[in-house]
Amino acid sequence: MRLDKQKLLTSIFSYFGRCSDATRLRWGRALGWLSSRLLRSRAHIVRTNLALCFPGLSEPQRQAMLDRHFRLLAQSMIDRGLIWFGSPERIQETVQITGLEHLDALLKAKRRIILLAPHFIGLDAAATRLTLFLKESATLYTPQSNADVDTIVREGRGRFNTVHLISRRDGVRGLIRQLRAGIPVYYLPDMDFGLDGAAFVPFFGIQAATLLTTAQIARNWDAAVVPIVSRLNAETGQYQVDVLPPLTDFPGDQTLEQATTRLNQLIESWVRPDPAQYYWVHRRFKTRPEGEPRPY
Template sequence: MSVSARLGIGFMKALSHVPLPAIRGLGYVLGRILHTAAVPRRRVVDRNLELCFPGKSLAERKRISRDTFIYVAQSWLDRAWLWHAPREVVERRTTVMGAQVDIDEVLAGTTPLILFAPHFYGLDAAATGLTMRSPRESTTIYTTQRDPMLDEWVCKGRERFGNVKTLNRVDGIKPIVAALRKGGLLYLLPDMDFGRDQSIFVPFFGVQAATMPSLSRFARLGRAKVIPVITRVVKQGYEIEILPEWKDFPSDDAVADTALMNQRLERLIEAMPSQYYWVHRRFKTRPEGEPPVY
């Protein structure tokens, strides 16, 4: 067991008792430090913003870059109370909304449902806030952490409330499809670059991006509806907004579906660009013959 992991988990458990304004204040300071000190990662963020928002001024992109590091730090520290604070604290700090949807049907219905959850910084808050309010069997896919102790902590945190199953990417699609067909929820985050073998190339803000076609594939195989979920970091905690179902999804064309997914994701990002996961090297895998962008 890693000593650093043990100390880190102990710190997060202790932090769960601290008032939210103090946690957010600590996150603000830590985020500003990271923006200054984590030069390689800042360059990734700045390059992503340059590629995706060429029409924005340099000053505006720098502001988004600074803010995104603050949200990185705040959302990470918030996992302290999401995964360790009493249930009533988590309920009070996570608000579920959806003006154009039947929230009760989403959380307690029996129709197979995929929640398209893009990588906004509140993604773990949304997963916790929704599963703690839902009796459905919920499934999510995750990437194993290098440290076994840290991996166990993350899994326990994400499985803390509700009937939740975390599956590793190597577990295959059968348990995912089976859970969907039984009327379950799949909390899916397909908007990252997981390499050439798992991806197809479709535009993302006008740049060819390696993108997993899993949303289209799981919706078709699981006979599931697709509903987007976006989460905002707000002063009181998190706002989890359930958006209307995509009526025209999936089609018989996974490439077209995946391109449409990215196109709709762009509009969600444009509404709050600082809260998207720009620290990820979204364009690290390039089409054959194209030079690296980082």
């Protein structure tokens, strides 16, 4: 039974990897329309996040942002088929990338590299496009509860060159081992995992439990922090991935909390031009300072 289910999932995603751009865009529009209506608990999370972070917008404006967010999110899910099963040539055509010269210079200088990838809709497409450039890379991986889905995701994320998928159960130590060996690590800095190893720092004016890991690793291992900003054009199905210059003087003389506040401010600046591109379905503010009500 498991093999049959895995075959079915593989067939579905490989179909999305082979179909035309027009077809995958039609599927994205249909799934986007359905998901915002059927996934009511997730829509509640998105609506809550947008109300907290953009209180100056009207309710119709936030609703339009929510609708567009689910449209982009649905398209990115359909496009897992493209990045997991599509040809390298088609992926390169669909996922445009700039700034690889920054990585090339750091690799030649034998610098340790943290690829800082905030939760934008296109983060999976960005990761796959980077693995086409990097001979070796590593990232934390959360094992999927369904074994069939887990197999497809693991194989999809590791299909190009050498990709070390470090189970989140092993913690950040496994990622540091790869970093110490000179392997660039793809790291997502902006989820709420509680207060263990984290601090409350502002994100869109709201105190958010934020891991101090990026600043801590950069300081302890002299790692360059290279931001990866990705965007999806829902009308064309094209992704734009920008590899930005490494952060200067990071963390420098700042405390870990100050440096992490700087990171959150940078992420805000990347989100604001098109907020619907950010992954608002996460409960970013679930951990609250003592005495504050839980927003969700």
